[in-house]
Amino acid sequence: MDQRRRKALQTGAGLGTLGALVAVGLISPGDAHAQDWKAAFETRSLPDTIKALGGATAAESKDIIITAPDIAENGAVVPVAVVSAIPKTESISILIEKNPTLLAASFMIPAGTEPSVGTRVKMGQTSNVFALVKADGKFFVASKEIKVTLGGCGG
Amino acid sequence: MADPMKIRATLQGDTVEVRVLMQHEMETGQRKDAAGKTIPAWHIQQVTATNNGKTVLSAQWGPAVSKNPFLSFKFKGGAKGDKVQITWTDNKGDKRTDEVAVS
Numbered sequence: 001m002d003q004r005r006r007k008a009l010q011t012g013a014g015l016g017t018l019g020a021l022v023a024v025g026l027i028s029p030g031d032a033h034a035q036d037w038k039a040a041f042e043t044r045s046l047p048d049t050i051k052a053l054g055g056a057t058a059a060e061s062k063d064i065i066i067t068a069p070d071i072a073e074n075g076a077v078v079p080v081a082v083v084s085a086i087p088k089t090e091s092i093s094i095l096i097e098k099n100p101t102l103l104a105a106s107f108m109i110p111a112g113t114e115p116s117v118g119t120r121v122k123m124g125q126t127s128n129v130f131a132l133v134k135a136d137g138k139f140f141v142a143s144k145e146i147k148v149t150l151g152g153c154g155g
Numbered sequence: 156m157a158d159p160m161k162i163r164a165t166l167q168g169d170t171v172e173v174r175v176l177m178q179h180e181m182e183t184g185q186r187k188d189a190a191g192k193t194i195p196a197w198h199i200q201q202v203t204a205t206n207n208g209k210t211v212l213s214a215q216w217g218p219a220v221s222k223n224p225f226l227s228f229k230f231k232g233g234a235k236g237d238k239v240q241i242t243w244t245d246n247k248g249d250k251r252t253d254e255v256a257v258s
Contacts, residue, residue, distance in 0.1 A: 037200075037215045040215075041215075041217040076221060076222065077221045077222075078221070079225075081227070096219060099219050100183075100185055101183075101217045101218060101219055103217050103219075104216070104217055104219035104220060105214060105215070105216045105217065105219070105220055106214060106215045106216075107212060107213070107214045107228070108212065108213040108214065108215075109212065110210055110211060110212070110213075112211065112230055112231050112232050113211045113212055113228065113229070113230040113231070114170065114228070114229040114230060114231065116228065116229050117212075117214075117226070117227065117228045118225070118226070118227035118228070119220060119221075119224060119225055119226050119227070120220070120221040120224065120225045121219050121220055121221055122181075122183070122218075122219050122220070122221050123219075
C-alpha cells in the first residue's frame with residue numbers, strides 16, 4: 001500500500017484535495033468496458049476506485065444528495081441513501097473512505113429507474129462517505145462526513 | 156438455502172417503490188473468532204431486480220454492506236400486479252430469488 005498517498009488523502013481537506021489529485025493525473029483514463037468488480041472492491045482510494053469503475057476524473061456535484069445521519073451510534077448499521085438529480089444517471093456507488101474496502105456498493109440504474117437508492121452499510125470509524133455517480137459517461141462525486149461512536153468492523 | 160427476503164413494492168403515482176430486507180450474515184473477512192482465526196468473508200456480491208422480467212436495478216456489493224441488508228429503490232413504468240423479482244448471489248455462489256406483486 002502506498003502510505004504517502006494514504007496520508008495525503010487523510011490529511012487532505014476532503015474533496016477539494018481529492019479532486020485535485022485526480023486532476024493532476026494520478027490516474028489515467030480507464031477502459032469503460034473492462035469493469036472488473038473484484039478489482040474495484042479492492043481499491044483503497046477514491047481515484048483508484050473511479051479508475052476501476054472505468055472513469056478518469058470526478059467532478060464535485062451539488063446535485064447528488066446523500067441522506068445519512070451526522071452521527072451514527074452503531075457503525076455496523078448506518079443507513080445511507082443517495083439521490084442523484086443529474087440527468088442520465090447510469091450508476092450510483094457508495095464509498096467509505098476509511099473502511100478496509102473503500103467501495104461498499106455500486107448500483108446500476110437502467111433507464112426508467114429513478115436515481116435514488118437506499119441501503120445500510122458498515123463503518124469501521126468516523127469517515128467521509130462518498131457518493132460517486134456516473135451520468136452520461138462522466139463521473140460526479142459528493143461527500144458527507146459521518147461520525148461513528150461504535151465501530152462496525154471490529155471483532 | 157438462505158431465509159426468504161421480505162419485499163414490499165408499492166405503487167405511488169407512476170412510481171413503484173421497492174423495499175427489500177434480505178437475510179444474510181454479510182461476514183467481512185476482517186473479523187476473528189474466539190480462537191483468533193479469521194472468519195472468511197461471506198457476503199452478497201450481486202443483486203438484481205426485475206419487473207415483469209425487465210431489469211430495473213442491478214447492484215454489486217462489497218462486504219461493507221450491513222448484515223441482513225436493506226435495499227430501497229424506485230422505478231417508473233410499473234403497474235399494480237406486476238411481478239417484482241429480486242435475486243441475490245453471494246461469494247460462495249449461493250443464490251436466492253423472491254418475488255412479490257406490486258400493490
